[in-house]
Amino acid sequence: MPRGEFEFIHHIRRRAAVRPPVRVGIGDDAAVLDHPAGTVEVVTTDLLMEGIDFLWPETSAALIGRKSLAVNLSDLAAMAGRPTAAFVSLALPKARGRSFADEVMDGLLALADAYEVTIAGGDTNSWDGPLVVSVTVLGTPFANQPVLRSGAQPGDWVFVTGACGGSILGRHLTFTPRLAEAERLTQLVKLHAMIDISDGLAADLHHLLDESHVGARVEAAAIPIHADAARLCDPRTPLDHALSDGEDFELLFTVPANDGPRLLAAWDQPTQITKIGEITAESGCRLHRADGTSIELPPLGWLHAMED
Amino acid sequence: MPRGEFEFIHHIRRRAAVRPPVRVGIGDDAAVLDHPAGTVEVVTTDLLMEGIDFLWPETSAALIGRKSLAVNLSDLAAMAGRPTAAFVSLALPKARGRSFADEVMDGLLALADAYEVTIAGGDTNSWDGPLVVSVTVLGTPFANQPVLRSGAQPGDWVFVTGACGGSILGRHLTFTPRLAEAERLTQLVKLHAMIDISDGLAADLHHLLDESHVGARVEAAAIPIHADAARLCDPRTPLDHALSDGEDFELLFTVPANDGPRLLAAWDQPTQITKIGEITAESGCRLHRADGTSIELPPLGWLHAMED
CATH class of the missing domain: 3.30.1330.10 (PurM-like, N-terminal domain)
Structure with missing residues (x-):
């Protein structure tokens, strides 16, 4: 979303009084x-x-x-x-x-x-x-109460459905809305926070963190990268595509740490779910790499972070 | 509404299955x-x-x-x-x-x-x-149940709020949605059918009659004509403007004959309401003139009827 539109929406959000029956x-x-x-x-x-x-x-x-x-x-x-x-x-x-x-x-x-x-x-x-x-x-x-972006808590495990990156090769049009996955998740665990990936994994994770007033630690090696991300012929790495591309329409969600292992054990749907990190009390989003180094992951993704 | 769009909407309406919780x-x-x-x-x-x-x-x-x-x-x-x-x-x-x-x-x-x-x-x-x-x-x-276009019954009195015609001079932009009037009506009478006038008094009356599978007899002399309708300098009469112009955003509604006189007696709002005719079991919409003659009032209004 261009910066101007983002600011315009924040302006409307500040001006628009929320009255019953509207809760959010x-x-x-x-x-x-x-x-x-x-x-x-x-x-x-x-x-x-x-x-x-x-x-x-x-x-x-x-x-x-x-x-x-x-x-x-x-x-x-x-x-x-x-x-x-x-x-x-x-x-x-x-x-x-x-x-x-x-x-x-x-x-x-x-x-x-x-x-x-x-x-x-x-x-x-x-x-x-x-x-x-x-x-x-x-x-x-599905379970009487909706899951908001704002409910993530320190210690939560951060998950993503499916795999990300390269949706421009076709999945941005043919994707399956993750309704079955969302319903199954509500049956298996307490979902703390959830968002769908439209702007990009990094950008939407930041939306969730901002609304929840928390940060996150993300493991680069854990990010599920779609095969399409590697099929794109450009200077960007598949990981950068997975973090930045957008229009994946996968679900990014957090569950209490206690529920994490249980969810992985009980998950019985064809769409994979992957733990990519954990919520932290400190704000910001830190991307940890396999070589032990880490960088701050900005909303626009990894490539931009590397250029800083 | 152009004929092509009307047919397209009917096509979608036929195809779109209505499932709960949708009633209408x-x-x-x-x-x-x-x-x-x-x-x-x-x-x-x-x-x-x-x-x-x-x-x-x-x-x-x-x-x-x-x-x-x-x-x-x-x-x-x-x-x-x-x-x-x-x-x-x-x-x-x-x-x-x-x-x-x-x-x-x-x-x-x-x-x-x-x-x-x-x-x-x-x-x-x-x-x-x-x-x-x-x-x-x-x-x-307002009263737990909505008022549909389809509830008009033979014998009902047909009313309109305010006055019609010439909205192009400004009221098409500055009109007051008739919410207060609608709420008061639900308190005073049993509303059988209602529609707002966007396409024009004649056209929207036909929409209501079609959905209710009834006809109407309308008194030309009773139509409340807005002063703006007479201010338009063209060959059309103020009555034709009132019947045809559209974007009046007044309410057109029917009530049981028994409730008609009571409504007129009890009405206490600044916006006038006017009885313009009655619902008939026979289909079609007959416009009766002061000289005793009558014509079929087609959806597009009086001028077009006169040209037939």
Whole structure:
């Protein structure tokens, strides 16, 4: 996220009064609302713009539609929430006609059906501009209470699902929102904090640490690096790709140290989970290397740290 | 709404399976969700695009921001629902900088504060394209159950709040969402059906009749015509403007015939309410004129009917 947008959001966050039924407003993967009788709701929204978030026709209309919903489902997973209803608004380029609009919705509806999410409303418009898709998703926590970014505690083990880096080779469009993994995690352990990896492993870890007012110690050798990260032909190392690339849409989460070994023993899902470090009381994020040296891991990842 | 978009929405509506907790999906002013313990939620969303829904700088950034939220609050009013939380996504033109973004949000936040609506989340982006604002609003019915478009019954009296026509002279931007009126109505009578006037009195009446599978008889002389409708200098009559213009954001609603006179007697709000006709079992919408003649009132309004 560009610095200007980050500051703008912080400005709105400071100005926007949080009133009931809203419990958690701007600043997490989703908002949290408290309804009567202890019912908790989580709500997230994303706006995808042609030329910024995707290119067309490089990316098919169906994959664009799929991704518009999938990024929101990933946010729900990061709250440990089950998505229930989605609202889809479209700014459609007139020149591409009805078949283009149908393809976008076909991609989106196929994913909605797979996760039993109802497309409950929206707003359709056309213009001479590029495609814009805005999706809002509502859901309910798997275990009654959502998991926030702000709950990490010193001593927690830090885990990540799957493997990171090189998503640009295709996974940024075809990724599976980690909803099944999030639900299983809520059954097995007490999740202290969770976020999905959209900005990059290092950047999103920093978001989680900032909101929790803690730091972390991360083992470089433990980072699960996706095979795609090594397939990219550029001067950056696979580890740097894994730390910096973004759009992995994996889950980054912390559990109490006591629960860590038990989680590793009990984990029975096809998606791997990997312990990559531990939460520390001191702020900052320290990356420890196999040779015994360590560096401060800034939000933008390792390469930038090496250049300092 | 252009015919192509109307057909596209019907296509999505047919395809989109409605699953719990969604009770009412696409097709009303807002969706209705049933949560545990009888808690009912209403959700609506609108996408406003520069060059289509507003012009800049002809319309100030603050008024654009205000309208983006206000149209959603009007939808909530049409469901007889109190808005609680809003989600605001922006595609910001880079060249206009931070001050433009601040002005949009200032206009939006001022209205949110006035109605005690929490801005609970959103998504901010910038690009070289025009301004796009997507707003989703959540709320709860004033009287536990929302009022749908589909509940009108033969014999019902048809009412409208305020006066219609000529909103283009300014009210399309500065209108007051009829939330106070909706709440008072729920206290005084049994509302059978309600919709807000965005497409035009005739068009939105047809939407209500279609969803309720009924018709209506409307008295031309009873239509409350706004002074702005007469200020427009064109060949169309003020009545035609009142029937066709759209963006009045008044409420059009029906109540049982028994409740009609009681409502008129008990009404104590500054905004007028006017009986404009009655619901009929026969489909179609008949406009009766003072001279005793009558014509079929098509969705696009009177002028088009006269040209037939």
